[in-house]
Every structure is written in C-alpha cells, then in structure tokens.
Amino acid sequence: MTRAQQTLSIGLLLSSIYMVAFLGLAPLPEKLQTDVIPVLPFWAIVTFGAYLLAKLGYGVLTFNDVPQAHQELVKQIEQARVELKKKGVEVN
C-alpha cells in the first residue's frame, strides 16, 4: 500500500463519517448538529495548520547549534594538513 493509497483511504473514511453526520443521518444532540458539525472541517483545517506552524516554530527555536564541532574540526584540519604534507600529499 503506497502512502498515497493510505492517505486517500483514510480521507475517504473520514469523509464518509462526516457526511453521515452532516446530512443528519445519525441521531446527534441538537447543539452538536447545528453548531459543531457544519464548521468541523474548517476547524480541523485551521487547527491542523496551526499545529504544523507550531511544530515548525518549535523546531527552529530548538535547533541545536554546535560551534564546538566546528572548532574541533578546524583544529583537526590543521593537524591533518601537517601529517599529509609529510606523506607527500598536496594540501592547501
């Protein structure tokens, strides 16, 4: 099963369930039917969008900078240059 098939199947399932609720085919409390069901898709999209944005922001904020790795590497490059020159390898 490809990711596409998976996503579309789940999408189809959720849509069917929603259609049942939207068309009033299932016995639901009135408040739910009139106030919640009609706006549910929009709410879901907005919430999902907000969730993704939060995830993105969090990811950028908690990005791990590693200056010490850079320093370590620079030192090792210097060492390497010395050793390699001795072995007759051109470095610059």
Add this chain to the structure above:
Amino acid sequence: MAAAKHKYSILLPTYNERRNLPIITYLLEQTFSQAGLDWELIIVDDGSPDGTQTVANQLIKAYNTRGAGGERIKLKPRAGKLGLGTAYVHGLQFVTGDFVVIMDADFSHHPKFLPVMIEKQREADYDIVTGTRYAGDGGVYGWDLKRKLVSRGANLVADTVLRPGVSDLTGSFRLYKRGVLEKVIKATESKGYSFQMEMMVRAKAMGFKVAECPITFVDRLYGESKLGGEEIAEYLKGVFNLWYKV
C-alpha cells in the same frame, strides 16, 4: 556473529573535492585505526577538472601498503558527471567489505561518528543506521535562521506527507549492510536531491530495520546558499512523487 570479521567500505562519490579529499581520508584513517576496524575507501570521481584524481593517487601512495588488506584506498573514476545513484552502483562493484558507508566528502559528515554508528548497528543487527541532525544531541553548525527555517520546513513536509519514521530524511550519512544497499539502490528511481530521501523511504517500505544516530553536521558553505526557489520546487516534487509511488 561474534567472531565474524567485518569490513567497512566507504563509498565516496567526488566532484571537485581536491582540497577536502585528503582531509577526509586522514580523518577516516585516524578513526578506523584508533577503533581497530577493518576499512577501505572507494573514491568514485566523476572526471573532476580540479585535480581530485591526482590527489587521490597521492593518497593511495601514502596510505596503501602491500600485503593482505593493504589496499585501503581505491580510485575508480568515471568519465564525467553521471549522477549520484550511478556513482554508488559503480562503486559498489569494487566493495570488498560487508558494510557500506555513504557520506559527503566535504567533511560536513565527521568520520568520528562511524564507530558510534557501527556500535549502534551491532546492538540489534540493524540493516541501516542513519545519521540524524535533528534528534538526540544531533546538530548543525553554520546555518542562519533562513536556512534553519527551510530545513525544518522541508522536514515537516516530508514528515507529514510521508510519515517515514526517521527524523532526518534528507540526511546522507548512512551505514548500510552491503546487500541492503544493493537492493535499495536497485529499487530507487529519483535523481539528485530526492535520491537519498527515496532510498530511505524505499528501505523502510521494504521492511528493513533502520536505527538513527545523532550526528553533528558542520556546513562549511559559508553564506553560499544552494537553496533557491528551484531547489525547493524540485524537493516538493520529489516528496509528492514518493507519496504517490511508494
């Protein structure tokens, strides 16, 4: 399993890496001799005009010894730029180890993580160990805010659309069992950017066991951002392609 001798083959496609190649070779040699592991380096150079092959030959003279297992460095060039995937396929022919390492030649991937990845692989006989910049104490040096944003964004897109189960999908610092790499490459169709991504998604889809290992990625491309609008479009195309095909 315990007494089996393992050999680690580093597959290094190169193009204009004259300055980086000696350093990375030095670091590899240091790492492997300190860890007491058997290794070899296969350089697949795509006809670099900057003298990469000259340096490779100097390294061969400097590091290779006579006798069994002495041929540490092999240069297997090609006539021109023929793409990353085919470079791996070409290099694989000459691999004599049972494990293959894929990494970048510009030492953004530090060989010091190889023993860590090897240890990780042994833990549960994983098929693939992939370095991750985004989990554990993995990290990056040299990225500005914009680059971080793009990177996180790209990962988020791939994560949401593909749900791959690895934290760093575009990373290319990986340890593969040789047979696994051969199988995965055979199944992979993308070119360029998406190639590494597709390999991982395919590998997971094929049921291979993948472990992750935090790595630090030192990006030496100061300010030189290779990420234009075109690259981003290519990337998105690649992700959706994978969503559809795999």
